[in-house]
Amino acid sequence: MVENYHKNFEKVVKKNFINIFILSILEKGPSHGYKIGREIEKRTLGIWEPRASTLYWILNNHREKGFIKLIEDDKNRKVYKITDKGRETLKLMKQTQRNIRKAYRHFLTSSIINDGSIDIEELEHFSEVPNIQMLPIALKADKFNGKLTLNERLQILEKMKASIIENRDRLNKYITDFDNTISQIKNELDKEN
Numbered sequence: 001m002v003e004n005y006h007k008n009f010e011k012v013v014k015k016n017f018i019n020i021f022i023l024s025i026l027e028k029g030p031s032h033g034y035k036i037g038r039e040i041e042k043r044t045l046g047i048w049e050p051r052a053s054t055l056y057w058i059l060n061n062h063r064e065k066g067f068i069k070l071i072e073d074d075k076n077r078k079v080y081k082i083t084d085k086g087r088e089t090l091k092l093m094k095q096t097q098r099n100i101r102k103a104y105r106h107f108l109t110s111s112i113i114n115d116g117s118i119d120i121e122e123l124e125h126f127s128e129v130p131n132i133q134m135l136p137i138a139l140k141a142d143k144f145n146g147k148l149t150l151n152e153r154l155q156i157l158e159k160m161k162a163s164i165i166e167n168r169d170r171l172n173k174y175i176t177d178f179d180n181t182i183s184q185i186k187n188e189l190d191k192e193n
Contacts, residue, residue, distance in 0.1 A: 014048055014050070015054065015058070017048070018040060018048070018050050018054065018055070018058055019058060019062075019093070020090065020093045020094070020097060021036075021039075021040045021043065021044075022036055022040075022055075022058060022059065022062065022068075023062070023067060023068070023082060023086055023087075023089065023090040023093065024090065024094075025039050025040070026068055026080055026081060026082040026086070027082050027086075027087065027090060030071055030072075030079050030080060030081040031079065031080060032072075032077040032078060032079045032080070033052070033055055033056055033059055033077070033078060033080075034052075034077070036055065036059075036080075037049070037050050037052065037055050040055075059078075059080060062080075062086065063080075065085075066083055066085045066086070067082065067083060067085055067086035067089050068080045068081060068082055068083060068086050069081055069083055
């Protein structure tokens with residue numbers, strides 16, 4: 001019973017993510033089914049390898065709904081392209097995904113911090129929760145639940161610090177990109193004036 005529930009849950013999650021992956025890939029340009037499947041596998045670091053039957057069922061479903069259209073159909077491959085309706089749908093799907101990720105991060109954070117203490121089992125997923133709310137508690141050595149040695153506490157704090165540094169470095173790159181784009185736009189505005 002539990003195993004069946006888990007399998008069904010996993011199947012539904014994967015199918016829904018594959019929907020957004022297909023439209024995201026086609027937003028970049030036309031593609032055929034096999035290439036879309038390989039791209040999904042690549043973008044999910046090999047975690048999801050959609051079966052051809054699932055992939056083509058979703059592609060046909062997207063065609064019927066008007067999200068994509070067939071632009072080339074020879075004997076060996078069908079090439080698909082996203083439609084305007086598909087772009088609108090993708091935009092809504094991305095917004096929904098952002099809301100789900102935000103809720104998920106909040107849920108994980110609240111799971112990690114339990115009654116002012118840190119749940120060690122949930123903490124192993126800290127890299128998935130770059131949430132500043134848990135830092136004040138995480139930095140206090142007396143807030144760890146369970147029987148941890150000083151070495152185990154040290155390892156956990158080092159892991160958390162590394163995750164924060166990784167996120168900081170990523171954010172710094174984004175800030176640099178923003179600064180470069182802002183400078184370019186200001187230069188263009190100066191030229192116009």
